[in-house]
Amino acid sequence: MDKLFIRFLIIWLSLYDNIGHHHCHLYDWMHRIVLDSNNKYHLKWLFNMKQELIVFNVCVETHGWFGLGISHSGHMIGSDIVIGWIDQRGHVHLQDRFAEDADEMPVIDDKQDWQLESGYENDTHTCITFSRPFLTCDYDGDLPITNDVTKLIWAYNDDDPVGYSAILSKHSHHQRGHRSVHLLNYKFDNNDNNNLNNIKHSSMIKSWDITSKNVTIPHDSDTTYWCKIVSPSFRSKAHVIRIEPIISPSKNAPFVHHMVLYRCLHPNPLMMYDYLDQPGINCLDFANMPFDFFHCQSIYMVWTTGGEAFNLPDNVGIPIFEDHETTYFMFEIHYDNPELKQNIQDSSGLRLFYTEKLREFDADTATMGSVVDYRLIIPDGFENFTISGHCSPECFRQKIPTTGLNVLAALPHGHKHLQRIIVRHFRHHEELPPLAEENNYDFNFQDFRRFNKQRIILPGDQITVECTYNTESLKRPILGGLSTQEEMCMVFLVYYPRMKGVRTCLSGLTPETVMKLTNIDQVQKLDENDMNPVIIHPLEYANQTLSTYVLTKQHWQIPKNTVADIENLTNLIRYAPQKAQCFWRKIEGIDGIEGMDEINELITYPKSYRRYEKPIAKCRPVINSHYTIPPRFMSSSSSLLTVLFPYPFYIIIIIITIFCI
Ligand SMILES: *[C@@H]1O[C@H](CO)[C@@H](O)[C@H](O)[C@H]1NC(C)=O
Ligand SMILES: *[C@@H]1O[C@H](CO)[C@@H](O)[C@H](O)[C@H]1NC(C)=O
Ligand SMILES: *[C@@H]1O[C@H](CO)[C@@H](O)[C@H](O)[C@H]1NC(C)=O
Numbered sequence: 089m090d091k092l093f094i095r096f097l098i099i100w101l102s103l104y105d106n107i108g109h110h111h112c113h114l115y116d117w118m119h120r121i122v123l124d125s126n127n128k129y130h131l132k133w134l135f136n137m138k139q140e141l142i143v144f145n146v147c148v149e150t151h152g153w154f155g156l157g158i159s160h161s162g163h164m165i166g167s168d169i170v171i172g173w174i175d176q177r178g179h180v181h182l183q184d185r186f187a188e189d190a191d192e193m194p195v196i197d198d199k200q201d202w203q204l205e206s207g208y209e210n211d212t213h214t215c216i217t218f219s220r221p222f223l224t225c226d227y228d229g230d231l232p233i234t235n236d237v238t239k240l241i242w243a244y245n246d247d248d249p250v251g252y253s254a255i256l257s258k259h260s261h262h263q264r265g266h267r268s269v270h271l272l273n274y275k276f277d278n279n280d281n282n283n284l285n286n287i288k289h290s291s292m293i294k295s296w297d298i299t300s301k302n303v304t305i306p307h308d309s310d311t312t313y314w315c316k317i318v319s320p321s322f323r324s325k326a327h328v329i330r331i332e333p334i335i336s337p338s339k340n341a342p343f344v345h346h347m348v349l350y351r352c353l354h355p356n357p358l359m360m361y362d363y364l365d366q367p368g369i370n371c372l373d374f375a376n377m378p379f380d381f382f383h384c385q386s387i388y389m390v391w392t393t394g395g396e397a398f399n400l401p402d403n404v405g406i407p408i409f410e411d412h413e414t415t416y417f418m419f420e421i422h423y424d425n426p427e428l429k430q431n432i433q434d435s436s437g438l439r440l441f442y443t444e445k446l447r448e449f450d451a452d453t454a455t456m457g458s459v460v461d462y463r464l465i466i467p468d469g470f471e472n473f474t475i476s477g478h479c480s481p482e483c484f485r486q487k488i489p490t491t492g493l494n495v496l497a498a499l500p501h502g503h504k505h506l507q508r509i510i511v512r513h514f515r516h517h518e519e520l521p522p523l524a525e526e527n528n529y530d531f532n533f534q535d536f537r538r539f540n541k542q543r544i545i546l547p548g549d550q551i552t553v554e555c556t557y558n559t560e561s562l563k564r565p566i567l568g569g570l571s572t573q574e575e576m577c578m579v580f581l582v583y584y585p586r587m588k589g590v591r592t593c594l595s596g597l598t599p600e601t602v603m604k605l606t607n608i609d610q611v612q613k614l615d616e617n618d619m620n621p622v623i624i625h626p627l628e629y630a631n632q633t634l635s636t637y638v639l640t641k642q643h644w645q646i647p648k649n650t651v652a653d654i655e656n657l658t659n660l661i662r663y664a665p666q667k668a669q670c671f672w673r674k675i676e677g678i679d680g681i682e683g684m685d686e687i688n689e690l691i692t693y694p695k696s697y698r699r700y701e702k703p704i705a706k707c708r709p710v711i712n713s714h715y716t717i718p719p720r721f722m723s724s725s726s727s728l729l730t731v732l733f734p735y736p737f738y739i740i741i742i743i744i745t746i747f748c749i
């Protein structure tokens with residue numbers, strides 16, 4: 089009896105612990121998105137990192153069933169699917185399924201790991217709330233919930249499934265789709281409804297709306313990037329303290345995928361002035377863009393679907409209209425129109441709240457990683473090829489206050505061949521947890537990783553960005569460059585207090601390494617820091633610079649495919665000592681210098697260090713999950729406890745509890 093009691097107690101306590109935070113009060117949803125373009129499929133979710141639990145609420149304008157799936161690729165096959173509906177008698181059904189085959193019905197898992205929390209149906213909608221541990225012990229039927237890019241796949245139908253195994257009626261293509269999200273990203277404004285009211289009602293705080301002003305979303309392509317040059321109308325330094333999305337009209341939420349504001353770092357900023365009056369342009373791939381727009385690649389702020397407002401801490405603001413770098417911006421909206429709908433007008437954008445009463449600290453964006461030039465070389469023909477870019481501790485050592493830099497968010501960045509990216513953080517002989525990690529990189533889904541607790545970079549720390557690319561389909565190596573046909577490997581960090589003058593901390597292969605890769609024997613360097621020497625031998629290339637030679641090289645012969653080749657190349661490229669470059673920026677009246685610092689000592693991985701070990705996730709068995717609840721337990725506010733325990737079970741526990749105490 090004793091043992092049994094303890095087991096029940098443990099189950100009881102662990103359940104209570106799991107749900108304590110949302111027991112008996114309305115859920116504090118962290119994220120909400122609309123998944124379909126008819127505004128019928130609404131999804132909300134929250135998560136608890138400590139308890140490793142995620143809770144979803146699906147509310148669909150239907151009286152039939154809905155499906156929500158988790159997938160890496162966005163395809164049905166290999167996706168982990170939950171199907172929910174409410175039948176004629178008011179019973180709530182929830183089924184944990186797995187799609188083994190693209191054409192077949194997803195099969196019902198032997199283990200049902202989604203826990204039904206509540207569900208109801210009214211005249212118009214079916215709404216069901218359900219939860220799951222991040223990692224269940226059903227390795228065959230469930231995918232783990234991680235903070236890598238997750239493709240949510242969704243579907244619904246106006247009929248209930250028929251029969252015991254719930255043969256799902258075929259859904260029309262209007263009623264399904266997929267959407268990329270970061271399920272486990274934090275919000276910036278977790279606890280600041282008061283703060284928000286203060287911001288919105290303070291006379292000191294003004295706002296600047298940057299919007300697309302009635303753009304017709306093209307219906308001949310499912311993906312559109314639309315860009316416009318903008319500049320604030322105020323004329324003195326201010327602090328941006330909050331940035332929020334404006335979705336206008338609000339029914340356009342499903343089309344507005346992400347919005348980015350880039351700084352224009354034009355050597356002659358006045359050149360940007362002429363673009364202010366011009367309407368926006370289609371800017372996918374930079375192909376149609378005026379060359380001047382290429383100077384606008386320094387990310388100032390990003391908003392991505394499913395993300396909310398970006399709030400700065402009370403003592404921090406991001407400078408605007410301080411100098412030429414914070415005067416002209418390129419605003420970019422990425423529209424998604426998978427159903428190629430016509431005549432969708434959009435005026436969405438970003439609202440920047442700013443104050444001229446400056447706060448204590450300036451925030452800034454720092455860029456770290458690999459240089460973006462001919463020295464970023466990724467051999468073709470590899471499923472996984474990893475390169476690295478280092479931010480040398482010497483670059484910022486004198487600029488970082490002894491208390492360190494407080495990092496608020498990180499945005500890892502590469503282009504279309506990038507698969508995985510990790511931002512590693514070394515201090516002395518120890519590796520700290522990565523500042524960012526993405527194992528399912530999606531070029532079309534760029535989003536800040538927000539930290540729950542601010543991360544600190546101290547003087548002397550080294551940051552190394554590692555990027556793994558898939559170049560199987562390529563016939564020649566891919567090189568560093570700004571267009572999406574070329575590659576990048578870097579991270580943007582939002583941090584404070586701002587370091588004066590420095591912003592960019594990169595490294596790249598030495599010309600000597602590039603020579604080995606390209607069979608050049610002899611070059612002439614102007615000095616030790618000359619990163620683009622002139623070729624002397626072989627004679628046929630004499631007098632060309634190394635970069636011209638590499639960029640126009642016709643017959644690349646980088647060995648591939650054998651393990652020895654990979655090791656050879658990896659040692660030559662990823663682990664090579666690299667040249668560190670710290671770029672200075674000019675701030676009028678502050679530093680007055682513009683240029684680059686060379687650091688003489690080459691940089692690579694720290695010599696010896698204790699590797700960061702990712703905690704091994706333990707799977708959490710799900711006890712007692714049901715996929716039907718009798719109507720008497722059904723209500724929008726019913727708590728998990730009553731839902732989970734059918735009455736007799738509940739009573740037994742109470743009896744045992746009473747008897748044993
Ligand atoms: C049904 O519930 C949904 C979601 O809570 C709500 O938006 C909708 O207005 C409700 N409909 C009716 C007819 O009450
Ligand atoms: C947006 O454009 C459409 C058609 O081009 C027009 O009918 C509508 O009045 C415009 N709306 C605004 C707010 O300018
Ligand atoms: C490439 O990396 C992926 C993910 O880690 C792995 O599944 C795959 O086996 C790797 N391929 C090769 C050829 O190593």
Ligand SMILES: *[C@@H]1O[C@H](CO)[C@@H](O)[C@H](O)[C@H]1NC(C)=O
Pocket residue numbers: 627628629630631
């Ligand atoms: C390279 O330049 C030198 C000096 O201008 C010239 O003498 C030489 O012929 C050039 N070599 C080639 C291959 O063009």
Ligand SMILES: *[C@@H]1O[C@H](CO)[C@@H](O)[C@H](O)[C@H]1NC(C)=O
Pocket residue numbers: 604605656657660
């Ligand atoms: C690979 O290793 C072999 C033997 O160690 C060496 O001869 C060759 O130059 C190396 N290749 C590259 C690309 O470094």
